[in-house]
Amino acid sequence: MDLFKWFSKSGCNCKRLLTLKNISHILAVHLTFDAFICYKRNSGEDFAEHLQMGLEELGIHTFLDIKDIPEKFRGTDEWTTTRDNALIESKNFLLIITAGFELSVEIKKELSLARKSADKKFIYLRHCDLRPHLKITLDTEELDLGKQQQIIFETKQELLRKAVTVLKEHKMPTTTSNDKDLFDKQLEGIL
Numbered sequence: 001m002d003l004f005k006w007f008s009k010s011g012c013n014c015k016r017l018l019t020l021k022n023i024s025h026i027l028a029v030h031l032t033f034d035a036f037i038c039y040k041r042n043s044g045e046d047f048a049e050h051l052q053m054g055l056e057e058l059g060i061h062t063f064l065d066i067k068d069i070p071e072k073f074r075g076t077d078e079w080t081t082t083r084d085n086a087l088i089e090s091k092n093f094l095l096i097i098t099a100g101f102e103l104s105v106e107i108k109k110e111l112s113l114a115r116k117s118a119d120k121k122f123i124y125l126r127h128c129d130l131r132p133h134l135k136i137t138l139d140t141e142e143l144d145l146g147k148q149q150q151i152i153f154e155t156k157q158e159l160l161r162k163a164v165t166v167l168k169e170h171k172m173p174t175t176t177s178n179d180k181d182l183f184d185k186q187l188e189g190i191l
């Protein structure tokens with residue numbers, strides 16, 4: 001649902017909304033996400049954007065920093081707070097594993113915070129060019145991704161299809177057979 005429509009239905013004055021400076025408070029209080037996408041910008045941004053767009057079209061509310069946090073907040077405490085709130089509230093943590101991801105300070109922060117959060121499903125999506133036994137050093141541990149179930153993908157279309165399959169297995173976002181049929185038709189339309 002469009003953010004302004006949602007706020008209008010909830011009685012919020014959209015003109016006032018536009019003047020609010022604390023975007024993280026708005027996101028944290030009013031929105032929760034079904035999924036949080038963690039990725040390396042220079043090698044995974046195209047994959048992440050395609051995944052987020054496809055999931056949103058299917059009704060899976062997905063957080064992606066470059067889409068859900070205004071650019072003017074980049075590098076500020078506001079950006080970090082907004083990202084962290086979305087990560088904590090998300091039900092699923094989707095890590096897109098692409099070249100150099102294990103060197104990213106931001107990925108390490110996001111993965112550490114996600115592992116400390118309760119009741120979160122981790123989905124590891126690894127590009128086919130990378131070996132499965134990658135290790136990433138976090139705050140207090142070294143995570144061996146070779147010990148985690150990984151989903152291998154080559155193209156952004158394959159990434160979306162496989163991610164949707166895994167999320168559907170976890171009863172997202174549908175609960176009835178009619179919803180499942182609608183979901184499958186929507187999926188066919190975007191793939």
